[in-house]
Amino acid sequence: MAATARELKLTPIKNGTVIDHITNGLALEVLRIIGATTLDKDSTVSVALHVRSNKLGWKDIVKVENMELSPRKVNAIALIAPTATISIIREFKVREKRSVDLPEKIVGVLHCPNRNCITNQAEPIESEFDVTQRRPVILTCVYCDREVDEFLPYLA
C-alpha cells in the first residue's frame, strides 16, 4: 500500500494499531482512553493533530506500536469519535481495517451521569448502557434509565 506524503507525517509502524479519522481535536482524549501515558511495554505512541482529510476536512491520527486495543477501548473511542477507523498493522502492512461500530451494550466504559445512580455507589457492579439510538448516539443506563448523549466528561 503506497503511503502518501501526508500519511508520512507520522512514522510508519511495524506492528501495532493506527487510529485514523479521529474528530479533529480529540486525539488527546483518545490517548487517555488507550492509556498512552501508562504503557508498560516497548511501545511508542505518535500523534498527528490537525491533519488535512478529504472526508472530514481536518482530523487527528494516533499510532501505537506493539499494541492492539481491547474491545472496551474501541467502544470508548467509538463513543467520542464515531468517525474513527482502526487499522491493525503487522510487518508494516494493514492486516485489518474497520470503523468503530458500537455494540448493543456498553459495559464499564462510562460513569452514569446520574450521581444518585446505584452504579456510582460502592457496589461490585460495572456501569452498563444500552445503545438506544445510533445517529446521533444516545445511551440509556440499564440501572437508573438515565439517557446520555454526551460522553467525554463521563469516560471511566
Added chain:
Amino acid sequence: MSLHGRDLISIRDLSREEIEAVLAAARKMIPYAEGSKVSHSLEDKVVAMAFFEPSTRTRLSFESAVQRLGGSCITIADASVTSMRKGESLHDTIRMLSSYADAIVIRHPNEGAARLAARASDRPVLNAGDGAGQHPTQTLLDLATMQEAFGTLSGLKVVLLGDLKYGRTVHSLAHALALFGGEIVLSSPPSLALPDQARRRLEHMGAKVSEQPDIRKAVRDADVLYVTRIQKERFGDESEYRKVAGTYRIDASVLADAKPRLAVMHPLPRAGEIAPEVDDTPHAAYFRQAFLAVPVRMALLDAILAGGPKGG
C-alpha cells in the same frame, strides 16, 4: 404472558394487557383485602421487605397484602440496623436475602437499586421505589383507583400537579397513562417541571401532553387531578426547596369549576398540598387510593409467587 416468577422493576416491564390483567385480579382481591374472604395462596411463602428508606404506606400495605394471602414477611425497616452499616454492599445484602425468602420487595434511595437487586437475587424482586426512579406498584394502584372511579382508563384527561421532576410516582404513572391513550396535562412550578427526556418519551408513545401552570384552568375539564408532594429529601439545596414549597394548594375554591366527577388523587403522605376540607367532598379519592394498595399488591404477589388467580 404470565407474571409467575418475574421481577417488577419498572412499569415498562408490563404490557398494557398485563396491566389490565393485574387490575382485573386486583378487583377480585378486594373482599380478601377487606378481610371478608380468606385466601391461603401464599401460605408457604416468605416475602422479604427490604426497606432502605423510610416508608409507611408502601411497606405496611405490602405486609398486609402478604399476610392477607396467608404468607409471612421478614422485614428490614431501617437500613441503619443492618450489616450495610458495616459496609456490606446492597448486592451482598440482597443475595443473602434471596436465600431467606421467596420474593423481595425493595425500596432504596438510589436510582437503579431495584435493577441491581433483581440481578443479585435469584428470586423475584418487586421495586417499591428507587430514589427518583420507578415505583411501578404505586402506578398500578393509581390506575386501579382511576379505573374504579371511571370504569375505564381510556381517554381520561389527567392533570399531574406538583413535583414532576423528582416525583417518582408521576414518571411511572405518565408512562402508563400514555399506554392507555390518556391526555396528560402537566402543571408544576418551573423548577420542578417534567424532565425533557420523560416528556419526549411520552410524546414518542403518542401521548397528548400539554402544560398548564394555572391549576384552576388545568382542572376545569379534567377527569383526574393527581397531586404530588414536594419532597424535601429530593432537593440538594434547601433554599430551592423553600422557594417552591407551598406554591400550590388544592382547596374548595380551586375545585369550584371542576367537573362533578373530578377525582383528586395523591400518593400520600400529603404535606399541605390538599386542604382537609377537600376530604369531605366527592372529589377526594386519595383514601380509597391508599386502600387499593392492598388488593393491587395482593394481586401482584399472587401472580408472581403463586401464578395468579386459579379459575374464575
